[in-house]
Amino acid sequence: MTALALAFGRLLPRRRKSGWHHRTYSSRSRSSLSSSALSDIVQRRNLTSSSHSLDKASDHLLRLSKLDKEADHVEAREWVERFKVDDIPKDAYEVSRSRSSGPGGQHVNKTESKITLRCNLSRAKGVWLPPFVFQPLTKVPHYIPSPPSLQISSQQSRKAYQNLSSTLTLLHGLIARAAESVIVNPTSEEQKARVRGFVRKENERRLEGKKRAAMKRASRRDTD
Numbered sequence: 110m111t112a113l114a115l116a117f118g119r120l121l122p123r124r125r126k127s128g129w130h131h132r133t134y135s136s137r138s139r140s141s142l143s144s145s146a147l148s149d150i151v152q153r154r155n156l157t158s159s160s161h162s163l164d165k166a167s168d169h170l171l172r173l174s175k176l177d178k179e180a181d182h183v184e185a186r187e188w189v190e191r192f193k194v195d196d197i198p199k200d201a202y203e204v205s206r207s208r209s210s211g212p213g214g215q216h217v218n219k220t221e222s223k224i225t226l227r228c229n230l231s232r233a234k235g236v237w238l239p240p241f242v243f244q245p246l247t248k249v250p251h252y253i254p255s256p257p258s259l260q261i262s263s264q265q266s267r268k269a270y271q272n273l274s275s276t277l278t279l280l281h282g283l284i285a286r287a288a289e290s291v292i293v294n295p296t297s298e299e300q301k302a303r304v305r306g307f308v309r310k311e312n313e314r315r316l317e318g319k320k321r322a323a324m325k326r327a328s329r330r331d332t333d
Contacts, residue, residue, distance in 0.1 A: 164196050166239050174240040182293045185239070189288045194281040198237055202228040202280070204273060209264040223264035224272035228280060230257040238284070245287035251279075259283060 165171075166188050176182050206221035234243050246252060251259045261279050263272040 163198065163237070164191050164193070165237055170239040170241075171235050171237075172240070174243075176241055176291060176293075179293075185241070185288060185292050186294070188239070189285055189292065192281070192285060192288075194277050196237075197228075197277065197281060197284075201233055201237060202226050204276075206269060209267070220267075220269075222267055222269045222272060223262065224269055224276050225260065225262045226273070226276040226280060227253075227261075228259045230259065239288070241291055242284060242288045245290045246283065249283055249287070251283065 167184065170181075170184060170188055173181060173185075176185055203226070205225045205227075207223045207225065208221055209223040230238065230243055230246060234240050243257075246259065247254075247257070249259070251261050253260050259280060261276045261283075263275040263279075265275060266272050
């Protein structure tokens, strides 16, 4: 039995004198995948490329717990645009399998195709996850406070590797949307010109009001 078959608990045919039968890989109802096995699965299923190098956030972003300057927002926006699923380090999350209760006909409850992924945010913060993303992530439904983590499950597919892909995609989306929620887009020149126009008109109205008030006071003094 191959390592991939062992990891997923697939049914393998085996020849007997009486005919064909299927042997099911037996394990605990909920078993954890080692990082080496998970890495092998991910590579075999093309969830990541062996030639892909992680596009980490800059050291500057990894120190920021809050975006204060416009330049910080610009840099954070550029990081989000570059950030891909493959940029999530393989050692940043733990994966466990359990028997699925979802669709699949006779396949349901026979193999451990349900995937539960858990990403420890405390370990990720400042290492590959910019700290300013941490706070908005605590507000998502997948957040677990102790220890601060994101827990995502998928059993939509009969195939464990497809459920693993779904959980990683969702994890990436949660991080990207959390970052976008605190990033302010740069103001365009047209918007800046419009704001300057509003300010100029407001100043003109204020000065005009002062002139009228001064003229009224002057007319009252002349009458007295």
